[in-house]
Amino acid sequence: MSSLATSILRRSIAEVDTPMHRLDPRVKFLFFIWISVWAYIFLDYTLTAIFLITVLILTFIGKIFKKTVKAVSIIVVPWMAVGIPILSALFPWNKTLIYNVQLFGYNIPLYYEGLAWGIVWPLRIGVCLASAMFFLFTTEPVKLIALLFNFRMPFRFIYAVAGALQFTPILLDDLQTIIQAQRSRGLRTDVSLLKRLANYPVLIVPLTLSTLNKVQIRAIALESRGFSAPVTKTWPYDLSLKRRDYIFLAGIIATTIIFIYIYLVYGFSPINHLQFYIAAG
Amino acid sequence: MVSNEPIVVYENFSYSYPTTPNALVDINLEIHRGEIFGVIGPNGAGKSTFCKSLNGLVPHFYGGTMKGRVLVDGMDTFEHTTAELSTKVGLVFQEPETQLSGLALTVEDEVGFGLSMLGFPAKLIRQRAREALEKVGLKGFERRSPFELSGGEQQRLAIATVLAMKPEIMVLDEPVALLDPIGKYEVLSVIKEIAAEGSTIVIAEHEIEELAYFADRILVLNEGRMVSLDNAKMVLSEVEKLKKIGVDPPSVTELAYLLEHDLGIKLEYPITLPEALKIFGELMEGR
Amino acid sequence: MGEEAREKKVVPTGAKVVAAVMIPAIAALNYAGGVVVEVLKLPLWGDTWATMLGTLISGFWVGAIGGFLYNIIMALTVWGLPAWVWGFCNILIALFTWVAIKMGWANIRKPVRLIPACLIFGFIYPIFCTILGVGLFGGGPSTKPLPAMVYAATLAATKNFWLANYVQNLSCEIPDKIASFIIALIIADRVPEKFKLMRR
Numbered sequence: 001m002s003s004l005a006t007s008i009l010r011r012s013i014a015e016v017d018t019p020m021h022r023l024d025p026r027v028k029f030l031f032f033i034w035i036s037v038w039a040y041i042f043l044d045y046t047l048t049a050i051f052l053i054t055v056l057i058l059t060f061i062g063k064i065f066k067k068t069v070k071a072v073s074i075i076v077v078p079w080m081a082v083g084i085p086i087l088s089a090l091f092p093w094n095k096t097l098i099y100n101v102q103l104f105g106y107n108i109p110l111y112y113e114g115l116a117w118g119i120v121w122p123l124r125i126g127v128c129l130a131s132a133m134f135f136l137f138t139t140e141p142v143k144l145i146a147l148l149f150n151f152r153m154p155f156r157f158i159y160a161v162a163g164a165l166q167f168t169p170i171l172l173d174d175l176q177t178i179i180q181a182q183r184s185r186g187l188r189t190d191v192s193l194l195k196r197l198a199n200y201p202v203l204i205v206p207l208t209l210s211t212l213n214k215v216q217i218r219a220i221a222l223e224s225r226g227f228s229a230p231v232t233k234t235w236p237y238d239l240s241l242k243r244r245d246y247i248f249l250a251g252i253i254a255t256t257i258i259f260i261y262i263y264l265v266y267g268f269s270p271i272n273h274l275q276f277y278i279a280a281g
Numbered sequence: 282m283v284s285n286e287p288i289v290v291y292e293n294f295s296y297s298y299p300t301t302p303n304a305l306v307d308i309n310l311e312i313h314r315g316e317i318f319g320v321i322g323p324n325g326a327g328k329s330t331f332c333k334s335l336n337g338l339v340p341h342f343y344g345g346t347m348k349g350r351v352l353v354d355g356m357d358t359f360e361h362t363t364a365e366l367s368t369k370v371g372l373v374f375q376e377p378e379t380q381l382s383g384l385a386l387t388v389e390d391e392v393g394f395g396l397s398m399l400g401f402p403a404k405l406i407r408q409r410a411r412e413a414l415e416k417v418g419l420k421g422f423e424r425r426s427p428f429e430l431s432g433g434e435q436q437r438l439a440i441a442t443v444l445a446m447k448p449e450i451m452v453l454d455e456p457v458a459l460l461d462p463i464g465k466y467e468v469l470s471v472i473k474e475i476a477a478e479g480s481t482i483v484i485a486e487h488e489i490e491e492l493a494y495f496a497d498r499i500l501v502l503n504e505g506r507m508v509s510l511d512n513a514k515m516v517l518s519e520v521e522k523l524k525k526i527g528v529d530p531p532s533v534t535e536l537a538y539l540l541e542h543d544l545g546i547k548l549e550y551p552i553t554l555p556e557a558l559k560i561f562g563e564l565m566e567g568r
Numbered sequence: 569m570g571e572e573a574r575e576k577k578v579v580p581t582g583a584k585v586v587a588a589v590m591i592p593a594i595a596a597l598n599y600a601g602g603v604v605v606e607v608l609k610l611p612l613w614g615d616t617w618a619t620m621l622g623t624l625i626s627g628f629w630v631g632a633i634g635g636f637l638y639n640i641i642m643a644l645t646v647w648g649l650p651a652w653v654w655g656f657c658n659i660l661i662a663l664f665t666w667v668a669i670k671m672g673w674a675n676i677r678k679p680v681r682l683i684p685a686c687l688i689f690g691f692i693y694p695i696f697c698t699i700l701g702v703g704l705f706g707g708g709p710s711t712k713p714l715p716a717m718v719y720a721a722t723l724a725a726t727k728n729f730w731l732a733n734y735v736q737n738l739s740c741e742i743p744d745k746i747a748s749f750i751i752a753l754i755i756a757d758r759v760p761e762k763f764k765l766m767r768r
Contacts, residue, residue, distance in 0.1 A: 040650070075647065082716050083708040090723045121706030125647065132644045141385035155398075156588040159384070163592035164637050166385045170378075170428075171596040175603060196608045201751055203604045208597060208621070208755050214379045215593050219586045220338055221380035224372045225442065227585055229364035231400035236393065236407060299580070300761050344580025359576070383589065 020062030020138040024245045025147045028139060032131040034252055038259055039127040045120040046271040052123060055130040062138040071133060072126045079122040087114035093275075116274050141165070146237040155233045159222075175207055283497055287311035288449060288481055289335065293349035296330065296339055304330040304339075306505045308349075312450070312483065317476050319496035319513065320485040323527035326502040328485040332454040335483060336370040337363040354449050367395065371443030373453045377435035377460070381427055381442075388430070389414065389423035392441045399446075406445075413441040417471050433464025437471055444475075451475065452483045457491075465491075490531045493517055493552040501528070518550040533557035587630050594622035594634025595641060598658075601748070611714055613740065615642075617748035619658050623665040624674065624756035632662035650704045660696060661745075664688050665752075676753040689745035694737035698730065707733045715739045 020028075039051050052072075059068040088094075091114030098115065101108045136144075141162070148158040179187070187199055262270050269275070289312035296305045305327045312318050320328050333339040337358045340347045351358045354369050374380040382394045390397075392413050393406040401409075414420055417437040422430070427438060436456055443451055453472065457465040465488070473495050476482050486492050492499065492513070499516040501508040503526040509516050517523070520538035523530045530538075530552075537550040537560070548564055551557035597618035605614030616635060623631030635658030643651035668674040668685035675681050701707055707729060709716040719736040726732070 036650070071646065078711040079708070082711050086709045086716065086720050086723075090720060092723070092727050092729050117706055118708060121708060125650070125705070128643075128650060129647065136644055142387070142390060145384060156584065159588050160591040160633065161637060161640075162385075163383045163589065164595040164641055166383055167592045167596040168599050168641065171593075171600050172603060175600050179607060193610070196610055197747070199608055200604060200610065200614075200747070201754060203608070204601065204617075204751060205755055205758065207600060208618075209758070211593055211597060212759060214376075215586065215589045217374060217376055217379045218383055219582060219589045220333070220342060221372075221374055222382065222589065223338060223342055223363050223582065223585050224336055224367060225382070225395035225446075226364040226367040226398035227588075228362065228581070229367075229399050234397045234400050234403055234406065236390065236397065236403040340578040342580065342582035342585075344578050344582075346575050346577050348575050359578075362581075383592070 016063055018062050018138065019244065020058060020134070022242075022244065023138070023248060024239055024241050025135070025139045025143050026150065026239060027241070027245045027248050028135040029147065031248070031252060032135040034256070035131050036128040039124045041259075041263065042268055042270070043120060043274050043276055044269045044272045045116060045123055045274075048120055048123040048127060051127045052130060055127060055134055059130060059134050062134060064133065064137045067137065068130050068133045072130050075129060076122040076126045079125075080118060083118035083122065084115055085118075087118040089114065091117055113274075116272060120274065142235075142237050143239070146235055146239050149233075149235045150239060155227075159227075171207070171211060174210060175203070178203055178206055283313055283315045286314045288314045288354055289483075290352040291349070292352070294334070294351050295348040296334060296345060297347075298330075298343050298345045303505050305334065308507060310500065310507070310510055312481065314449075314481055315479045316481055317495055317497045318481075318483045319492045319499040320483065320502060321487075321489055321492065321499060321528055322502035322508070325504075326526075327505040328502055329454055330505075331500075331502065332372060332452050332483065332485050334358065335450065335452050336372050337361060337366045338372070364399070367399070367448070368446055369448055370450045370452060371446055371448035373436075373439050373443055373451065373456050375455045375458050377432045377439060378428070380439050381435070385426070387423060388419065388425050388427055388438060391427050391438060392445050395442055395446045409445040409447070410441075413444040416444055416475070417441045418467070431464060432460045433467040436460060436464065436468045440468070440471060440475075450481045450483060452485075454485050455487060456484070457486075457488060489517065489529060493531050493534075501526070514550075514552050517552045520550075537561075587626060590622065590626050590630050591634040591637060594618045594630065595638035597621070598635065598638040599641065611712065611740075612744040612747055614744065614748065616658055616661050616745070617752050619661045620665045620749055620752035621755055623662045624669065624752055625759055628662055628666040631665060632659045635659065635662055653700055653704055657693070657696060657700065660693060661689075664693065665749075674753060676750075676757050682749070682753075685749060686746050689749060690742040691738070693745060694734060694741045697737045697741060698734045701737065702730065702733055710736060710740065712740070 035051055035055065039048055042048065056065065056068065059065045088098075088110040089108050091111065094109075094111030094113050096112040097109050098112050099110045101110060139147075144165075145158060145162050148161060182199070182202060187202070188195075267273075291308045291310050294305060294308040295303070298304050308331070320331055322328050330339055333342075334351055335353060335358075339345075340359065341363055347359070353366060356366065356369065358366065381391055384394075386394065389407070389410050392410040396406045396409060411420075411423070414423065417440050419434065419437055419441060422434070422438075427435060430438065440451075440453075440456075456472070457468050460468060469488075469491055472482065472484065476495055484492065484496070496513045498511060499513050500510045501516060501523070508526060509519065509522065517530050517534050520530050520535055529535070533551050533554060533556070536557075537548055540546045540548065546564070549560055551560045595618075598615045601617045602613065602615035605612050615638065619631050619635030619638070621631070622634045636655035639655035639658055640652050642654075647654075664685070665674065668688075671684070673681050673683075673685040698707075709719040715736045718739045719732050722735045723729070723732040
C-alpha cells in the first residue's frame with residue numbers, strides 16, 4: 001500500500017490531456033464532494049455500486065483507471081473480505097436467514113442484514129475514494145494551488161496544504177534509503193515482535209531528524225524569497241469556466257433533482273430496502 | 282569592473298544567536314560594487330551567519346542579540362524585513378533540493394516563485410523566469426519537474442530563482458559543497474559567467490582552489506572574527522596563518538610555501554595553476 | 569556612535585514561516601510512520617505519532633493542523649472523503665498531548681509521570697474513535713486480524729454493537745497510542761534546542 005501511496009503522491013507534471021483533465025478543478029472538486037455525500041445519503045448497495053461504476057468510467061476517460069481501481073481495491077476488498085463473514089454471522093440486527101454454514105461441527109447461520117451492511121459501507125468509501133482520485137489526478141499541481149487561491153486562504157495556509165502533497169513522497173524516498181541502509185546492517189523483519197518494535201525507532205529517528213533539518217533550511221530559503229512579504233501573492237495560473245464545465249455542472253444539477261425525487265418517493269434505500277439499523281436500535 | 286563604491290558596509294557588527302553566542306564579532310568591512318568577495322574559514326567560523334546577515338535572516342529570522350549595523354545599498358538590515366531586502370540580496374544555499382519552494386511546481390514556475398511571493402504581475406514573472414533559465418543554461422527545462430534534475434541542475438535552478446529577482450548582490454553559501462564533480466563544474470561556470478558580467482557576488486566556500494581563480498578579495502573568518510581581508514593572492518599566500526585555523530590553501534600555494542621553508546627556495550607564491558606553471562616554470566628554467 | 573555600541577535584542581520573526589513548513593512535515597511524518605509500521609509488520613497504526621511530536625516541539629497548533637492535514641491527505645488518496653473526519657481525532661491527540669505537557673506528564677525522564685497521559689490516550693481517546701467509526705464507517709470489524717477477532721468475540725458474547733466497536737478500538741489504540749507517545753517523547757528529547765526555539 002505504501003508504494004501505491006508513493007506513486008499516488010509523486011506526480012510528475014501531467015503531460016496527459018483528456019476531456020477530464022480539461023475540466024475546471026472547481027467542477028471536479030464539487031463533483032467529488034457531491035457524489036461522496038450522495039453515497040452516504042442512500043443506504044443501498046446497488047445504487048452505491050452504480051455510483052462507483054460511474055466514477056470509474058470517468059477515471060477511465062481521464063486515463064487514471066488502473067491507478068484508481070488499484071487504490072480502491074486495496075481498501076474495499078480486504079474490508080469486505082473480513083466484514084462480510086463476520087457481520088453476516090454476528091450483526092446484532094440479523095433477521096433474514098440466507099444460508100447455514102457448517103464449520104468445525106458448528107452450524108453458523110448467515111443473515112442478509114449483516115451481509116448487506118458488510119457490502120454497502122466499503123462501497124461507499126470506494127465511491128469517495130474513487131471520486132477523490134478523479135479530482136486529484138486529473139488536475140495539475142499548479143491548478144490545485146490555483147484552486148486554493150480561489151478559496152481566498154492566506155498564503156501560509158495554502159503553502160501548508162500544498163506542501164504536504166509534495167513533502168510526503170520525498171520523505172518516503174528518504175525512508176526507503178534509511179530502510180535499505182539498515183537492512184544492510186542487519187535489520188530483519190522476520191524476527192520476533194519485540195525485536196521489530198525495537199527497530200521502529202531505528203528507522204523513525206534518523207528520518208525525523210533529517211526532516212526537521214530540512215524544515216529549517218526550507219524555512220529560511222522561503223523567507224529569502226519573500227515568503228513573508230505582506231502583499232497579495234500572484235499565482236500565474238487562472239481558472240475560468242468553459243462550456244464543458246457548464247455542461248458537467250448541468251449534469252450534476254439534473255442528477256441532483258432526480259436523486260431528491262427518488263429519496264422523497266422511495267426513501268433512502270430505494271432498491272435494496274435496507275434499514276439504518278443502528279438508529280433502529 | 283570593480284568600482285570602489287561600497288555596496289555593503291558592516292559597521293562594528295556583532296551577532297549572537299539565541300542559543301549560540303558570538304557567532305560574529307566586530308565585523309568591519311566594505312564590499313564593493315562588481316566585486317567577487319570570497320569568504321573562507323573552518324567549520325563554525327561564521328561563514329553561513331555572515332551570508333545570512335546580508336539579507337536580514339540574521340538577525341530577524343532567528344532573533345538573538347546584535348551590535349552595530351549592516352548597510353546593504355543604503356538599507357539598514359535591522360530596519361528592513363528579509364522580504365524587502367530580497368530584491369537587493371539573493372541568497373543561494375548549499376542544499377539543492379531543500380531550498381526549492383516545496384510546492385510541486387515546474388522548473389519555470391519555481392524560478393518565478395520569489396516574484397510570485399512579492400506580487401509581481403504574471404507576465405513579468407514568466408518573462409524574467411525565461412531569461413533567468415537561459416542565463417544558467419537550463420533553457421528547454423521549463424516544463425520539467427525539479428525533482429527529475431541532477432544536483433548540479435537543481436543548484437543552477439536555485440541560482441536562476443535568485444537571478445529572476447534581479448538582486449544587486451548574489452550571495453552563495455557553499456553552493457557546490459554537496460555536488461558531484463560535474464555538478465560542481467556546471468555551477469561554478471555559471472557563477473563565473475555571472476561574475477564576468479559585473480554582478481556583485483559574495484561566495485562562502487570550502488573549495489578554495491576554485492575561489493582562487495575568480496575571487497577579487499577574500500575574507501577569512503575564524504570563531505566569528507575577521508582574521509584577514511585582502512585581495513585573494515595576499516590572503517591565500519599566508520599559508521601558515523590559514524593552516525593554523527584549519528583552512529587548506531590551494532595546493533600550488535602550499536607547495537611554494539614548502540619549497541621556501543623546507544628547501545630554502547625563495548619565490549613568489551602562485552594561487553592558481555596557470556600562475557604556478559609560470560612561476561615554477563621560470564624557477565626550473567632558471568636552474 | 570553610542571547607538572551602534574549598544575546591544576540590541578531582536579524579536580524573532582521566523583516562527584510563522586517555520587510553522588508553515590513544519591505543518592506539512594508533520595503530516596508527511598505521520599504518513600511515514602504508517603509506512604514504517606507496515607514494513608516492520610507491527611500491529612500498530614503508527615500514523616499519529618508525528619502529531620504528538622509536532623505538539624511537543626512546536627506547540628498545539630502545529631501539531632493539530634499537521635495532524636489534521638495528514639488525515640485530509642489520507643482521505644484524498646487512500647481512505648476516501650469521510651476519512652477527513654478522523655482529522656478531529658488528530659486534533660484531539662494534539663490537545664491531549666498539550667494537556668500532558670502542561671500537567672508535566674510528558675517527561676520521558678520520569679516514566680511514572682507518563683501514566684496519566686497513557687490512560688487518557690488509551691481509554692478516553694477510543695471513545696471518540698468509536699463514535700466516529702460507527703457513524704461514518706458502519707462500525708464493522710477492522711481488517712487487522714487481532715482487532716477483528718476481538719470485535720467478533722465481543723459481539724458474539726455481548727451482542728452490543730457499540731461495545732464491540734469500543735473494545736476493538738481499545739485493542740488497537742492502547743498499544744498504538746502508547747508506543748507513539750513514547751517515540752514522540754524520545755525524539756522530542758533528542759531534537760536540538762535550536763529547533764525548539766521556533767515554537768510558537
